Amino acid sequence: MKRVYVNEKWCLGCHLCEYYCAFASTGETDMARALKDIRINPRIRVEECEGISFAVSCRHCPEPLCVKGCITGALRKIDGIITVDRNRCIGCYTCILSCPYGAVSPSEDGAIQKCELCIKTHEGTPRCVLGCPNGAIVFEERGE
Amino acid sequence: MAVEYIQPEYEVVRNQERCIVCRVCERQCANQVHEYLKDSNRMVADDSKCVNCHRCVALCPTRALKIVKSPHTFKENTNWSGKAISEIYKQAESGGVLLSSMGNPENYPVYFDKMLLNASQVTNPSIDPLREPMETRVFLGAKPERIERDEKGRIIRSLPPQIQLSMPVMFSAMSYGSISYNAHESLARAAAELGILYNTGEGGLHEDLYKYGKNTIVQVASGRFGVHKDYLESGAAIEIKMGQGAKPGIGGHLPGEKVGMDISRTRMIPEGTDAISPAPHHDIYSIEDLRQLVYSLKEATGYKKPVIVKIAAVHNVAAIASGIARSGADMIAIDGFRGGTGAAPTRIRDHVGLPIELALASVDKRLRDEGIRNRVSIIAGGSIRSSADVVKAIALGADCVYIATAALVALGCHLCRSCHTGKCNWGIATQRPDLVKRLNPNIGFRRLVNLLTAWQHEIKEMMGGMGINSIEALRGNRLMLRGVGLNEKELEILGIKHAGE
């Protein structure tokens, strides 16, 4: 299955991936209109420390701890992608606590949000990958 | 200082309607032009620091930015241009030589733009490169003047060392130091993929790039940085750099700040010291001395590698080239005055040398007049900007061209001409690790391959139009060129007719 992989060697810490991610979920066609005067809450986050940076998003683990921990079945693995049924999420945040990568976060309305590889918003390559200027995140098949 | 003599050349214009305050511009500008104001949650810019490299513009996700030329102006004066005045202010302040980079930007004629190509109609069919073979392979190197046969009557195929190229384009010398490791890696990998050669420039060869040796020209310049036996042996050809189009008569200068660990190892000089190559080779004061160096290099490499002598196009380039052709060199690289550089004194860059078109035409003619054109291959460089320039250069008489600026542009260079500051925002002309990182060679090499693949298609199309299906039939085929708006003398030197003739 294709996933988002990180080449931290090439990450510039520009944070563009975060903005493209936030933009993707708005359904708007123009980023300026979509994100003007908004504090974004992206599903991918750039971690930075002493000149090293890399973008973190859901790994779509083969043995996902978040899915295991979800008490309502809101999180499920469908075709290898861990997706969330926002109607079922009751905001207990067990998943947030159990994700070893910190890739799950609360959304504005209380339900959790996480990277779903843009399957609900776009076709093809996830927007963060398309928006990265330096090939620091890639969407590829690498085998398990 | 209280008096600001020099005003910013550019203005950074931000469309506040579109700016989403992502701060990408701020993070990406190494010149620290952009600043985030927390209180008002707005971005502001300091125009005076902007060099117009377009990094922020290219990365701004909402296209909120543009850089415009400042309308601020001096009182109109054709003689005392704003540039002339500002340069005086700069020198009055610094007391120093003006420095700049990349090629000569001044308004001299570009002869490539005053020559038009031919195409076949009726009497000679054009050839469709998609349907018929169209060959761009070239061999560089001296050709024998007679042939010998063995006792069975078969030709003895002994030749001086040759270089085979898939198309008549190579990447010209840019040293590791003046450009980044990632830029070098991109060039090396692209050359290997394309079946052409790149050139190490005068800074030696990083050990990780030895594996691309088959596609490498190793340069020996007056500073002799990083020159040792393994280095000479690692490449497919050796280039002696006598001069460079951007700064004829001047050596190189790599400031100590750029000489970090890797560069110090590669160049074989202490970390942090300035790398200064003298203007002349101090063992070459005449053509006989050049001959000795050519033969020492050949001796050192067992006569297996062709030797290129690179010169800047200067006034008596034809006579110099003729001397070089007789010195045992296998190829002559001529670098026109628009050729790029990482740093050069502005006056030299802008006022010394010759256009490559004229230099190439007169060298090719001179060598033919003397009957020694086959002893050397001619490589022409110094602002080859497109496949059309390549075709025109070949038709004028070059065997091959060198490109460098065009390659850097493919890698992202925006010709801001600030290479000498070492803060290239595109990760090319810099050694700062955070900036070098911006050029990912996996992307860079692909872009170079794309560029030259595209050029190759275009070259084939132009050749097909002329009814030529192999590039050697284009070499020196000046009937395929016509001048527009050139005077008699220019036409005579270029050896072409005027359009309509």
Next chain:
Amino acid sequence: MYRNVSGCAISGIISRSGKRFSGERIIESVATMRERSNGLGGGFAAYGIYPEYKDYYAFHIFYNDNAAKKECETFLEEHFDIINLSRIPTRKIPEITDEPLIWRYFVLPLPTKLAASQLDEREYVVRCVFRINTGIDGAYVFSSGKNMGVFKAVGFPEDVGRFYKLEEYEGYCFTAHGRYPTNTPGWWGGAHPFSLLDYTVVHNGEISSYDANRRSIEMYGYKCTLLTDTEVIAYMIDYLHRRIGLTLDEICHVFAAPFWSTIEGKPKQEREELKFLRNVFSSLLITGPFSIIVGFEGGMMALNDRLKLRSMVVGEKDDMVYVASEEAAIRIIQNDLDRVWSPMGGEGVIVTVEGVKN
């Protein structure tokens, strides 16, 4: 000066056994292709026609006037032993007008001059021809080989043949050319065949490599004064065959070199040879459409460009070989052929007369 471009008809006949036959047949052959010519130039090369003078260079010269003739003859006397000289016999016909003075000389280099020049004999002759053609105004040597001659004029080829009474000559090989120039000076010297020593070229096509070839060959002392493809090709043949010593087969591989993709598929020895020839003589590759018939002492060679952009047919009957732009031009003189084929692009057809080495 402008380059002349043209499209044309060519034809050639040779007897492998060296049997001599009349010039009548070549006239008949080339006449068939009349619509390929436009009356602006025609000519023939005939081999084996001067057996009684076979050891002498036969110079055919056009003169504009007697002054040019006088000057040229003085030059010839200084450099050659002239064994025989005469007007070339012609027949007055209305189709051919404005003829220059046309003279023939059988000569040998003066031994003293030749020795002093330190050149080999053929090179000496070539240099003298160049000196006349470029130095003496109004004199033009258009044929300079041994036991052969070129006959050419402004007009349709069959008229040119009748004008020169070609039917009265007997040779073992004839080639012919009818010209369709798209731009012509209407000058007799500009008609084809073009020749140097015993090499003659008739050519149909327009080569796109012209200036690359011209500038390259001029480096070796040839001067292209006529600005025609044929002239350049003739010099290239002289250079490669006489001076460099390539075989005719090798010359075909230089002029119409196989594509690299073809070369890569050949066995090693052949591949290396082809690669060597393409590399070393790259400037003499000819591109663009052409078919040529090259005549030389003891043989004839026909070659097409590598894409075969011009038609050319070969026919065989007993010891005779025929080459022409169109099959009809062969059939008209020999309908009963043993074999007829169209050589592939770049495939040279080399026919030599038995007992003559080449």
